[in-house]
Amino acid sequence: MGCATSCSLSVGASASASTVTTGGSVTLSASCSGSDCSGATYTWNGPGVSAQTGQTKVITVPTTAGTYSYTVTVVKGSCSQQASVNITVTSAPQTCAVNRVRLWFRAPGDCCMDRLNGAKIQGSNNGSTWTDLYTITQNGTGSWQEFTFGNTVSYSSVRFVASSTGWGELFELEFYSGTTKLTGTPFGSAGNSSTDNFDKAFDGNTGTQWHGPTVGTVNNAGLSNVGCATN
Numbered sequence: 547m548g549c550a551t552s553c554s555l556s557v558g559a560s561a562s563a564s565t566v567t568t569g570g571s572v573t574l575s576a577s578c579s580g581s582d583c584s585g586a587t588y589t590w591n592g593p594g595v596s597a598q599t600g601q602t603k604v605i606t607v608p609t610t611a612g613t614y615s616y617t618v619t620v621v622k623g624s625c626s627q628q629a630s631v632n633i634t635v636t637s638a639p640q641t642c643a644v645n646r647v648r649l650w651f652r653a654p655g656d657c658c659m660d661r662l663n664g665a666k667i668q669g670s671n672n673g674s675t676w677t678d679l680y681t682i683t684q685n686g687t688g689s690w691q692e693f694t695f696g697n698t699v700s701y702s703s704v705r706f707v708a709s710s711t712g713w714g715e716l717f718e719l720e721f722y723s724g725t726t727k728l729t730g731t732p733f734g735s736a737g738n739s740s741t742d743n744f745d746k747a748f749d750g751n752t753g754t755q756w757h758g759p760t761v762g763t764v765n766n767a768g769l770s771n772v773g774c775a776t777n
């Protein structure tokens with residue numbers, strides 16, 4: 547704008563991506579055609595970008611979803627022209643990578659604590675193909691136990707699978723991403739009866755137990771539609 551008739555300066559603005567997740571970065575680029583482009587200065591303004599110079603500029607987009615406009619002003623002597631580009635910022639997906647499990651296996655003083663040893667934590671994005679994330683190598687204690695591991699992948703479903711000698715036998719089962727407890731829809735294999743179905747591992751009551759009718763890895767319990775509780 548404001549280009550004198552003697553100016554030969556045509557400016558455009560573009561971005562390396564039109565959609566970016568919150569807090570991400572994007573490269574803004576200005577194009578210029580005309581004899582006055584030589585030696586011109588480029589100055590960018592927009593949300594979080596104040597008078598930053600350069601024909602290309604790597605910026606960090608806002609942390610709130612929305613559509614934001616960035617404007618470049620190209621100046622050569624008395625010639626000045628502007629161009630703008632819009633960037634749509636979308637919410638970053640929540641990271642719900644399970645990396646900690648908290649569980650309660652059998653009751654204090656019970657038999658069979660070695661049945662926990664060999665149980666696995668698995669993740670899946672389709673509910674049918676499961677990836678081993680962690681294998682428990684400790685016996686149960688009849689009280690709360692925690693296991694941490696290095697998974698960084700967010701799965702839509704996570705589950706506990708009993709060892710080859712296990713029957714489920716969990717009084718409670720909780721999945722975490724760091725300190726954030728994962729939410730989801732409980733699922734699992736049946737219990738001996740309705741009084742010890744898999745839902746007893748998720749009822750928040752350390753006096754109710756999930757216990758399968760048969761031994762082995764058929765016994766599983768977990769969460770589908772995994773999400774992260776809001777902090």
Ligand SMILES: [Ca+2]
Nearest residue numbers: 717746751754
């Ligand atoms: Ca329970």
